Amino acid sequence: MPSSQVAAYGTWKSPITSDLIVTGTIGLSQAALDGEDIYWLELRPTEAGRTVLVRRTPDGQTSDVTPAPFNVRTRVHEYGGGAYVVHQGTVYFSHFADQRLYRQTLGSEPQALTPEGKWRYANGVVDASRQRFICVREDHTAGEQEPVNTIISLSLEAGQEPKILVTGNDFYSSPRLSPDGSHLAWLTWNHPNMPWDGTELWVAAFNPDGSLAESEKVAGSIAESIFQPEWSPSGILHFISDRSGWWNLYRWQNGQIEALCDRAAEFGEPQWVFGQSTYGFDTSTGSEQIICTYVEKGTTHLARLNPTTQELQPITIPYTVVRGLQVAAGQAVFLTGSPTESLAIARLDLVTGETSVLQRSSHVTVDPGYLSEPQAIEFPTENGLTAYAFFYPPKNQDYQAPGGEKPPLLVKSHGGPTAGTSTLLSLSIQYWTSRGIAVLDVDYGGSTGYGRAYRERLKGQWGIVDVDDCVNGARFLAEQGLADGDRLVIDGGSAGGYTTLCALVFRDVFKAGASYYGVSDLEALARDTHKFESRYLDGLIGPYPERQDLYQARSPVHFCDQLSCPVIFFQGLEDKIVPPSQAEAMVNVLKSKGLPVAYIAFEGEQHGFRKAENIKRSLDGELYFYSRVFGFELADAVEPVAIANL
Template sequence: MANTKIAPYGSWKSPVTTDLIVGETIRFGLTDLDGDDIYWIEGRPSENGRNVVVRRSPDGTLTDLVPQTFNARTRVHEYGGGDYVVSDGTLYFSNFADQRLYRVTPGSEPVAMTPAINRRYADMVVDRRRQRLICVCEDHTNVEREAVNMLVSVPLNGDANDGLQILQAGNDFYAAPRLSPDGSQLSWLTWNHPNMPWDGCELWMADLGEHGFVDSARRVAGGVEESIFQPSWSPDGVLYFVSDRTNWWNLYRVVDMQVEAVCPMQAEFGTPHWVFGQSTYSFVSADQIICWYGGPAGSSLAYLDTRSGTLTPISLPFTSVAGLRANAQYAFFLAASATSTGAIVRLNIATGQLDVLRRAQSAVVDTSYISDAQLIEFPTEHGLTAYANYYPPKNADFTAPEGELPPLLVISHGGPTSSASSTLKLNTQFWTSRGFAVVDVNYGGSSGYGRAYRDRLKGQWGVVDVDDCVNAAKYLVERGLVDGNRLTIQGGSAGGYTTLCALTFRDTFKAGASHFGVSDLNVFVHDTHKFESHYLYGLIGPYPEKKDLYFERSAINYTDQLSCPVIFFQGLEDKIVPPSQAEMMVDALRAKKVPVAYLPFEGEQHGFRRAENIKRSLEAELYFYSKVFHFDLAEPIEPVEIENL
């Protein structure tokens, strides 16, 4: 175009600023329905990452239900979720600072329901018939042993006296307690070390007597190699759930204690159970479910006829749906698309009309600066295929000098069972609008492609994920799309581990960024929280039997092989990947005289929630690459101290 300026990749001035990314931006969380009101969580970076429960009334009025001094966020499993529940207008929630349960009646301040002892609560359901909450409890009162997880009940009128009753205990983990519509039965999920819930867990159901104790408990599905997700009771009292027993997470139900498939197909109706309260389907009626499913061919929202198993897709301008809740009139969900960030959306069941009730971000970026995700399939080791979303550089105001190829930023997502979505992420557009190409890799182990694809990572973490990230980069280099001499990789948490392994054990990348990444598996296996304390048994091997393998897959032990610049970002209150994991690597690179930068953040846990820290980490990473690859920045950025450069 005639008005475009010529400037090197990386030097383009972009309207996708860090102020835009963090300004007036909210993270949507757990949704709920209560009568005609709908509820959701807003995580607000501008309020130090505080979680607020918001109610939307039928007239459109939005009301914050959690006062400024409270933060609706549980730490069960550290990742939380299932932070609150609403019934008959009363809110029950877990408060982050003290992890106690609180009750909020309309017009009143929060009242503590549980004592000030070291217990955490999540995934609540209201048992109105017996005037109690049923929830997951994680007991940390005995510091000499591992936390104890159990299903418990707490009186609705609790006044901080310890009225807790234990309903189920003895296994390592519990989740998803759900009551039948008449309150006569309870279902739940449970599993034990070394499994994670997406490896294998069990679905149980039991009768509840008038006093609410469990009777005649029986396992109805699941096991050590079958993953169950989101058990839910239909309005007519049938227990439904999602299982991956046929490789794909499909819908099933229990009829006369027999399990029957509802809609078998090669698609995923579930997702890894990292947080409580996830919902990929909901009941419009006993005969109709609204559900979200996806796979390599794409995703869809659909109505499912529970009698015939027929799926009827619903046309949507969105590519991602989560937090589905429905009744006979409406469905509500969190949605995003390739051109819009998250939103709370309402679907009129009768008319099909869609209304956006709340957006995560008020600012809108002109599409001439938005790079669309291109799904790529590329060859990887052992003759297999892997997947990624590729984003070419795009900025309406700039073009690069003739013959120049862009630097590539490879993103290795966390989890490692998560997946890279094609929905709009301004953090990605921050890079592409400045002249970087980005490839967000769904390496083997990612969800969304069936159990066999997830299982590629079994015993192979630090190998398969690294292979796929390397091969994604090589695929783009071979097609002449990116500069093979300016390949970078970054990731957070598990993605940070993949990043450090790729930088240490391969010579493909010229720089990288680790966001709270794991560097020493031997330390991590001893120095993390209960939920993930045996996770590596499946990803690496049993410990200490495979101790040598833990050593071989840890970047900290092979820093002699790492010779390219790395920048580290770390929350100093991170209980999942403690600061020592970053600091050991920084010290090793400093001693080796390799260019290194380290940005620790006070008050941050696992993943940054404060606006100023999100802004600083993005700008610091760009500054770091500008110095490593010698390009000028379009605008000044607060410098970062880079040692040995």
């Protein structure tokens, strides 16, 4: 092997290019099992971000189910999820362009089940005995008023009026039919709660006419979060609750709730989208077993839980991330990956333990000599507490830095803010580390994966705790000699963009930053956002307008005079969650102040970028921006960014 070249951090030539990332990558989500067939969704940046339903048959053949231009995506809650159901070879899905529900038998064209109008549908289940579809509907027909969410039923044949089964609360999710079709379970919650704050699990029997009889609350409250109700094959209702301080598994029978696995681990996750699943039932051993995933200190584990003995037996797989677990007799399908393997759809034979990959999000292979593996770190933060992160040191087998030089550090603040990082291979992170820029992916207070108390550190403290943890993580690495304290930068999207802007405005640790559709004006967000998050800030900041003072005091746009470093903004012009006006207001203030600032806006993009050319432009644009700010030469030519006041 030739000896490595000596070159400054940031100037290293990397095989992990933006073209490689976008042309070789698809998004994968929502696996499903239907008999011996396996289905999943593929988001394809090269098809303008279209999401396609794919089917794999037992002989290993894969084919697209939904033809162009159909785009399998729902806008319920704006974030969607649960956009399709497959039942005995027939698919029911939401088409993004018109938000109507469609029915498609294999080999035929999709047929609309619902009329044109301002309705959206998600999270459905087929009620075969009554020949109908039960799902969550979001009704936008009231114009400027808040949309109305209900659980409805509609005939499997087009042209019949839907019937409302459950109504009266602000939100619903997870309608689940008992195996014999006699009962329906569902989750519900009301403003100002988010589903990870407090939800309720209800159940009701069906009347002979298909309506629901009097319902009964099983579990949940404004301070207890219930996740993923599921009926076992024998008809016992299971669910996940964080009543112990951790999302653990429970079951309900004979009117009693029984804990199945009391553990300081998270078996559930924040319900940002519909259709999330962390457990299912396996009957291949002759008794009902639960196959489940759980997270301890940011790392995912797969296990088999015996509900009778409550023994939790680890299942060894060559991966560190498991999402969207679906289970049938003898097999499990899930999204998975590791620090060296990108996201994939995998199948696990529960009898033999054999794992096989069915589809990869990227068929690009990168020599391990260019891959930085995450190191889990804990670091001290405010009030004597500990915070968590994954540190990625620079790595490129072709280069080493000059003696004594320390690398620039990019701190990444995730969205949500109730979300979490993972150890899954991210070529977008490796894009930086392979060029000689270290990355710190922070699980700040408020993140998921560390119990309810850690999540609630952010209660009333958004813009403070998250910022402190990002700042303290960067300082920790600089003090350890692992990063250059004079070249610390931060980026983030959405809520992570807000954390980024707060860190740049209210602290003086970072020398530059990048905001991806980040919040700069909390009042504007409180007044102008969608229903699902319209009261989210009550818990993160305080009630509005009663605590208008806090909203103003924590809005970066009002304190641009305190900002003294360059910032680049990336924004989708059709973003309904964080409208472009928020980024533009901040850009205008920075321009007038004479600070280096860049603004890249994308037509046709919403909250998060889906088109290949825009993902590429964002990555390269951010790198170019830092190269100009810190004065290092890039190894490859990238499209320049117009930077005002440079």
